[in-house]
Amino acid sequence: MKVFIALLQKEFLQIRRNSFLPRLIIAFPILVMLLMPLIMTMDVRNVNIAIVDLDHSSTSHRIASHINASEYLSLAQSTAEYPLALDALKHGDIDIIVQIPNNFERDMTISTPERISITANAVNATKGSMGLQYTVQTIAKALAELQCEKSPINVQELLTVENRYNPTLNYRYYMIPALMIILFILICGFLPALSIVGEKESGTIEQINVTPISKLTFTLSKLVPYWIIGLFVVTVAMIVARLVYGLSPVGSVATIYFGAILFIFTISGFSITIANFSDTMQQTMFVMFFFVMIFMLLSGLLTPIDSMPQWAQRFTLLLPPRYLVEILRSVYLKGTTFIELWPNFVALGIFAIFFNTLAALTYKKQA
């Protein structure tokens, strides 16, 4: 125990004396939480529409004004020539072309009119398909309005829509838990590994290896500082989410801390295991980045797991972040309780034990 305390003191002294690390540990969570949610958005906005109006009727004007009024669409061009609009689409000035055929309004009242044609630039598939949907909805709404002016029932009023748990469909509320996890990965995932490999590169680890220190004591002395720093990061992230985005958990803060702690244990244990197998910073960084990429892109942080192919969904069961993101999102937005989420905690607990044991076992004092 005395040895452990001496080593822990040494770790904290080294972190404090580092000209860069303490600043990074404070600035990182604040910057990431302040900036990323503002910038990163999957909402499709500012879809530029060109209307090729061959009809020049009140209906076509109604459609144009609906498009202009939409939150997501903006009417960027109004022309009578389709090739002109197509040219603009090619240059990227326009995302979607809506062509209203000649005599559309007249034909609508007497027979089936020639169809409105919509052309989308689908280079960015998300923007293309989402923009298309918004456009179709907007036009449908405009036409429905016209229709119901003539009939007593408004089709729109037959529907009520409610977005449960995230009533304003705020993408940030979905992103903030993911960003917290990315912070844990960056801080508690990279720093312990770099600390160990740093000792390997400077040779100090050899002086440690020639002492009777136990593997477990040394490994723990590398882990504990980052567990404490991890707790600091969770706290800062939650405070920023609350103060800046007005997002506070519906469920209990304790559940969030508990999940975060298990995840921090897991990722730091993982980090040390990687360091034990590497000799240089380069190796460590490269291997860590590989896994971090998998963790960030495949664990449902940024894209929903439900939309992945079946086999990939099964693969995500091996990724620790997927359990925490589920915990954080459901506690934050739905107020889910610890009991309801127990399988996620058990999974994280198993990962935590597994990686920390592996970290202590793979540390070789004698080669």
Added chain:
Amino acid sequence: MSDIVISVKNLTKQFGNFVAVDNISFDVQRGEIFGFLGANGAGKTTAMRMLCGLSYPTSGSGTVAGYDVMRNGEQIKRHIGYMSQRFSLYNDLTVLENMRLFASIYGLSKKHTEERATELLNQLNFMSERNTLVGSLPLGWKQKLSFVIATIHHPDVIFLDEPTGGVDPITRRQFWELIYKAAENGTTIFVTTHYMDEAEYCSRVSIMVDGKICALDTPTRLKEQYSANSMDEVFRTLARGAKRGG
């Protein structure tokens, strides 16, 4: 306890097809200064690492301070001090912090630690530098500090791997005074060096060539045997036959 502190029999270390240490055997007595000589790549460091419990022998056997190098590596570590070729104290800790850290690691009590630190600082005339970061000390000072920290827990044996490489002659002299002092107190010194004047200071010297020990005796008798005037000549005669290293 017997007076043999290090005893090695047919110790071998192989990396793939490369035999770094080839069947070496020797004994070291308590209080001896044992010079472990050899050209670069002769296998000195590898042999020393096996004796310190940093590396497992491929075959052969040996005991250090009464413990088996194969099985009791961790026990050996309690009874030895080690100073590696590369400076390996913490540069971002002060002189005193490094002393305290290693004292705690070896289980010295708080009171004993402070006493020992004061004693060692006085021995080095380092009192004024106790709160200086080790990284900002000159190389010679760093090496002397490494040595005294390796002795902080009164080990039976101290292993020194080229402790005076790159150190100026005056500091080298002072360093050897520290070694002598430790040996007088009954500590066994196991030292590798490339300075042949240092070899003359040793009680006994072994010379390794290509992983094998070619000669082992007191400096005086080695010089007689090879009818040489200095250890330098002895070394040249033996090392000329080396096929690897250089």
